[in-house]
Amino acid sequence: MPNQQMPTDGQHHRESVFQPDPGLLEALAPLQGNERIRHLLKCFGLRTSLVRLKVIDALLTTVGSDRRLGVRGMHSHLLALDIPLSFLSVREVLKRLCSEGVVVLNNDKSYSLHPQAEAVLTARIDA
Template identity: 70%
Template sequence: MYNSQLPTDGSHAPKRSAMDSGVFSQRGERNGNERIRLLLKSFGLRTSLIRLKVIDALLTAAESERSLGVRGVHGHLLDLDIPLSFLSVREVLKRLCSEGVITLNADKSYSLHPHAVAMLHRD
């Protein structure tokens, strides 16, 4: 009798679903991405992976009370195995800055604009 719950590769261990394997267990991360998507939309920007990751890197740095410049953001993305060029990261930062999502600080580091922070922390 066929059982769709059993694997068909000859092993007897039941396969874990995407929910069990942790792919979707990061509920906070998914909600965070949704909030970032809404933030970008409210500023009239389309969502892209690089924009999501750049904003996430700035949020992570702010939570640990660090500041990141272009090299710091680029390095953070490389640590996450997101192979983007330094120039691409710099251009995204410049665009987000020109749209008012982030600000360029006097020390050449970037941070989220206070208005953007307020939008992200709305419940």
């Protein structure tokens, strides 16, 4: 039986619970910073936590750049920002976000936002 907590290589073992809301673009317009990330987590049926907010925010800053973050890179990035999270916390959050379809584990062991999650955060809903 596959471990549901293990990250996948973009192949999801369970269906994403994300359902785009027809009025989503209008609802997202006034949202800034962490509010957008909170909304994203809610769309995927996840609770908000400090670690999830910081990890998704870090991934969002890498969108459109050549920078790739693995678990160690993510942990180092957060420490450089004076966000004292343990390596294990970062790793477990990334695993959970992968299993929920918010984040994708790339072939090079780096993480990136799932295109659907990126669309929610950047207010480009194509689903």
